Amino acid sequence: MTRYVFITGGVVSSLGKGLASAALAALLQARGHTVRLRKLDPYLNVDPGTMSPTQHGEVFVTDDGAETDLDLGHYERFTGLPATRADNITTGRIYLDIITKERRGDYLGATIQVIPHVTNAIKAFVLEGNEAFDFVLVEIGGTVGDIEGLPFFEAIRQLGQELPRGATAFVHLTLLPYIPSAGELKTKPTQHSVKELRSIGIQPDMLLCRCDRPIPVDERRKLALFCNVRETAVIEARDVASIYDVPLSYREAGLDREVLAHFGLEPKGEPDLTRWQSISERVRNPEGEVSIAIVGKYTGLKDAYKSLTEALTHGGIAHRVKVNLEWIEAEVFEREDPAPFLEGINGILVPGGFGQRGAEGKIRAARYARERKIPYFGICFGMQMAVIEAARSLAGVPAANSTEFGETAEPVVGLLTEWLRGNELEQRAAAGDLGGTMRLGAYDATLRPDTKIAEIYGTTTISERHRHRYEVNMAYRECLEAKGLRFSGLSPDGLLPETVEHVGHPWFIGVQFHPELKSRPFEPHPLFESFVGAAIVQSRLV
Incomplete structure (x- = not known):
């Protein structure tokens, strides 16, 4: 029998439901059980693909091309199991599917209502395809009391009875x-x-209490009494030094034992x-440390680069070094000389992004790394800016630019309107919808055997996850x-670099794809492991 664990959150947001879900799944895995993790997001966007990274954080992309919540990255990193588009759904997606069916007449004239139609759709999503798993962990986004979350809470309440x-x-x-x-x-x-x-019909079976110190016996008893749970079900979720300590912390607190006992x-x-x-x-x-500068445009919210920072940590774990991150807003380099900011830096990473803001700053960061022989890792937009820099500085194309920023006489980077996915041709119109229209998900690439990246x-054959709308123009390859x-x-x-x-x-x-999405603490991505290794070498030269 498949067993379902529903994880909800209260008091405040950002308590770490995604990490809690992933850590519990890792503990159940360590006990020999098969697990699946799913995320229910109450917002009305169909997916987070068109949401600002400074509001929502990173968009995590799966192999099958779904743009999902960043918590799915935690799920993958902690369990090693690849997520799919079937593991994340939003209110927007549910309503879109229901309204599409209603327009087709699938409901045969019925009045469409939140109960039962929306709640039934949520329940169908939760239950689908779980036969092979011992445990399915379902995280409900948001905080109890949020009006947009009510249909999800009602759906899991019904599942508790059904x-x-x-x-x-x-x-x-x-939170305590x-x-x-x-x-x-x-x-x-x-x-x-x-x-x-x-008040909405759900009695929690366990309380996972975030705190910065041990829970005294009296407070534990009070919580058990007034929240109507067993005293053993009041689980301490104390702050830890690293997110990779969370499974060990939860194990010590007895979370997995309490779940099994339940x-x-x-x-x-x-x-x-x-x-x-x-x-x-x-x-x-750690046996040493290195400093990596991340020259980005969403540095105001570090969660915008969550998988990236974790992948760098994984690279450090592989070499037993601490990776210190220096966050630099790319726009700063458009006004000031990069040298004072990058002095003593052992590696420069320019991540993905969209839009012209900060682009020239990223180009200057690439030039600084090239001229000073500092390890440089350009990801997606970071690769494109490095190519534009080379075209301007080395190849005699001073007007080199990207059509993402407007019309240009030298479109070194241009809009991709069609491409092959396997044997299928995918197409996109320049004036079409933005949501879900990028080159998304896993695509194969062939590496030249005499190159550093192949080494x-x-x-020479790899598969990596993509999320981008523009490509480097092959017409400039020769120069x-x-x-x-x-x-x-x-x-x-x-056809595509x-x-x-x-x-x-x-x-x-520079890589057009996002290797950070496939890095794991136990299996660091080879590019991040190599990049951190190069930064270690650079640190010895400073």
């Missing part, structure tokens, strides 16, 4: 704030949050957490390669 007895558990993630003047953790916000949850399952021995202990030890006890991968910028990887049909690198530079690589 699924077999003993097949569901409700875990409520909440410490009030210095009172000298104690306060339970009242959690009590009110649980009261709100119970379902009447006897633990099969102790979970094997050896690899988590190894990761934790490497993070806590790093150890193969660029004549000046040392090698097109080291192409799409299988040879996938990777570039500067010949003679210690480490200067």
Whole structure:
């Protein structure tokens, strides 16, 4: 029998439901159970693809081309299981599907209502395709009490009644704030949050309490009494130094044991957490450190680059070094000399982005890295800006630019209107919708065997995830390669540049795809492992 664990959140947002879900899934995996993770997002956008990164954070892309919530990145990193478009749904997607069916007449004249039509659609999504899994963990986005989340809470309430007895558990993630003047953790916000949850018909089975110190016995008993849960079901979720300590912390607090006990399952021995202990030890006890500058345009919200920062951490774990990140807003380099900001930096990473703002700053960062022989990693937009820089500075094309910024006489980067996905031709109109129309998901690439990137991968055939609307123009390949910028990887049909690198530079690589999306703490992506390794070498030269 498949068992369902519904994870909700209360008191405040950003408590870490995604991490909590991923960590619990990792613990259940370590006990030999099969798991699946799914995310329900209450916002009306069909997907986060058109949402501002400074509001929503990173858009995580799956192999099958879905633009999803960043929590799916946590799911993948903690479990090693690739997510799909079937693991994330929004209110917007549900309403779009329902309205499309209504326009077709599929409901045979029925009056369409939130209950039962919307809630039935949510339940169908939650239940679909779970036969092969022991546990399905379903995270409900937002905070209990949010009006937009009510249909989701109602749907999981109904599932609690409709699924077999003993097949569901409700875990409520909440906050125990410490009030210095009172000298104690306060339970009242959690009590009110649980009261709100119970008012819509859901009684939590476990409380996962975020706190910065141990929960005293009296407060634990008070929570159990007033929230109507067992005392053992009040689980301490204390702050930890690294997100990769969370599974170990939850194990010590007894979360996995409580979940199994709730379902009447006897633990099969102790979970094997050896690899988590190894990761934790490497993070806590680095043997050195390097400094990487991230020259981006969404640096005001670090979650906009969540997978990127984690991939750099994974590269550091592989080399047993701490990776210190220096966040630099790209627009600064449009006004000021990059040198004072990048002095002492061991590597420069220019990530993806959209729009002209900060583009010239990223170009100047690429030039600085090329001229100073500092390791440079350009991802997606970062690769395109590095190519424009080379065209302007080396290939005698001073007007080189991207059509993303408007009409240009030298479109070194241009809009992609059609491309092959396997054997299918995909097309997009220049004036078409923005949502879901990019080159999205996993695409193969062929690497030249005599290149640094092929050496790093150890193969000449790779598959990586993409999310972009513009491509480097192959018409400029010859003049660029004549000046040392090698097109080291192409799409299988040879029409689209996938990777570039500067010949003679210690480490200067640009990729059109997003390798950070496939990096794991136990399996660092080879490009990030190599980039951090190059930064270590650079640090010894400073």
